[in-house]
Amino acid sequence: MSNNxxxxxxxxxxxxxxxxxxxxxxxxxxxxxxxxxxxxxxRVLRLLLEGASPxxxxxxxxxxxxxxxxxNKVAGRLADWAVIPTxxxxxxxxxxxxxxxxxxxxxxxxxxxxxxxxxxxxxxxGGMRIQTIHSFCQELLxxxxxxxxxxxxxxxxxxxxxxxxxxxxxxxxxSANNASQDADLLNAIDFIINNVHENFFGDxxxxxxxxxxxxxxxILKEKKLSNVEAKIKEYLGIRxxxxxxxxxxxAFA
Numbered sequence: 001m002s003n004n005x006x007x008x009x010x011x012x013x014x015x016x017x018x019x020x021x022x023x024x025x026x027x028x029x030x031x032x033x034x035x036x037x038x039x040x041x042x043r044v045l046r047l048l049l050e051g052a053s054p055x056x057x058x059x060x061x062x063x064x065x066x067x068x069x070x071x072n073k074v075a076g077r078l079a080d081w082a083v084i085p086t087x088x089x090x091x092x093x094x095x096x097x098x099x100x101x102x103x104x105x106x107x108x109x110x111x112x113x114x115x116x117x118x119x120x121x122x123x124x125x126g127g128m129r130i131q132t133i134h135s136f137c138q139e140l141l142x143x144x145x146x147x148x149x150x151x152x153x154x155x156x157x158x159x160x161x162x163x164x165x166x167x168x169x170x171x172x173x174x175s176a177n178n179a180s181q182d183a184d185l186l187n188a189i190d191f192i193i194n195n196v197h198e199n200f201f202g203d204x205x206x207x208x209x210x211x212x213x214x215x216x217x218x219i220l221k222e223k224k225l226s227n228v229e230a231k232i233k234e235y236l237g238i239r240x241x242x243x244x245x246x247x248x249x250x251a252f253a
Contacts, residue, residue: 016035016038016039016042017042017098019039019043020039020040020042020043020046020096021043021046022043022046022047022050022052037066037069037070037073038073040059040070041070041073041074041077042096044057044059044074044128045074045077045078045096046096046097048078048117048120048121049093049097049110049113049114049117051113053124054120054121054124054127054128055124055125055126055128055129057128057129058129058131058136059128059129059130059131060131060132060133060136061130061131061132061133062132062133063132064132066132067130067131067132070130071127071128071130074121074128074130075118075121078117078118078121079118080092081114081115081117081118082115082116082117082118082119086111089111089114089115090107090111093110093111093114138156141154142154162206165209166202166205166206166209167202169205169209170201170202170205184225192204218231
């Protein structure tokens, strides 16, 4: 390496090379934009060079954008390897692996493998599995629905459908206020209407829907809503005999 290269950069490159080695089990912790995706891409490429089948490699990310970026980087570098001159390919492989084999036969074998990998990737049914954690979990649930306690034909709704369902629920709740004979339901809806602005009503229902497993467990544990209310008051430090005005007065004192 050139003497002009910072020792810190050299150390970082060595660390990335060590982290990308397939034989190592590695946890990488780093800030955004510091090269985590590059390390993972290098690791995948080194696995492929060592003969791993693309369909047996699984990469999980948090977002669809990250998954797409990862897939594009892997495909882009393999496509590059397939067409660039041999001297350039040797340089790229040396940078990736740390060095090239000294044996001429092994060197030619490595170059041949590298040039064929893009075609191998294209011929892989469904491509390499680079997906989000959510989609991976969804696949597991669909494969083992009975063990997971879900319907075998369940579907995951998108954000737009979720918004439409929340809006429909809001309209049903408001309609129920006029038609229902359930006193508890009427009192609950009246309380919400009097204390929550209509612009936030949908947000409230959305949060309740998102947290319904927690709410259900809480209600089942406490047996009835009055017990839940008592627990909330206890958590907030409110006495059972205090009114809303008392709470306001204490807060503004």
